Amino acid sequence: MSIDYDEAYARSRDVPAFSNGTEGETWMANWCYRCLRDAPHRNMGKGSGCPLILVAMMSRTPAEWLDGPRDEQGRYSMADQYHCIEFKVPGGGGGGEPRPKPDPPGMDGLFPRPERATRMFVQPTPEPARQMAGAS
Numbered sequence: 764m765s766i767d768y769d770e771a772y773a774r775s776r777d778v779p780a781f782s783n784g785t786e787g788e789t790w791m792a793n794w795c796y797r798c799l800r801d802a803p804h805r806n807m808g809k810g811s812g813c814p815l816i817l818v819a820m821m822s823r824t825p826a827e828w829l830d831g832p833r834d835e836q837g838r839y840s841m842a843d844q845y846h847c848i849e850f851k852v853p854g855g856g857g858g859g860e861p862r863p864k865p866d867p868p869g870m871d872g873l874f875p876r877p878e879r880a881t882r883m884f885v886q887p888t889p890e891p892a893r894q895m896a897g898a899s
């Protein structure tokens with residue numbers, strides 16, 4: 764799903780995301796420069812790039828950028844200052860419907876594809892509390 768710039772701007776906080784260019788570049792090198800959402804613009808000059816970056820360039824902090832880990836003094840790593848919830852991992856990651864590789868053009872598959880199994884985590888049944896010896 765694409766991100767609308769006007770909506771992203773309206774959601775954003777009116778504070779600069781970074782205190783200087785080094786902070787911004789370090790964070791973007793770790794997130795945006797690997798993100799598939801900005802890849803067409805970054806690699807081929809197509810489109811206008813990720814709207815969240817444009818919002819940040821307007822001295823605002825996108826709502827999609829959640830604070831990354833902080834220590835007890837509030838310090839953070841510049842590369843992990845925020846976690847972008849719109850980050851699209853290289854290689855596709857998980858999520859969404861599974862998309863099996865298509866058969867090569869002009870060739871039928873040798874075998875029918877098996878149904879994809881669903882794995883579910885089942886919580887163990889808790890054991891009832893044992894009565895203490897001597898308790899009534």
Ligand code: SF4
Nearest residue numbers: 795798801813815847
């Ligand atoms: S979606 Fe997030 S991580 Fe990806 S380019 Fe936009 S701001 Fe950067």
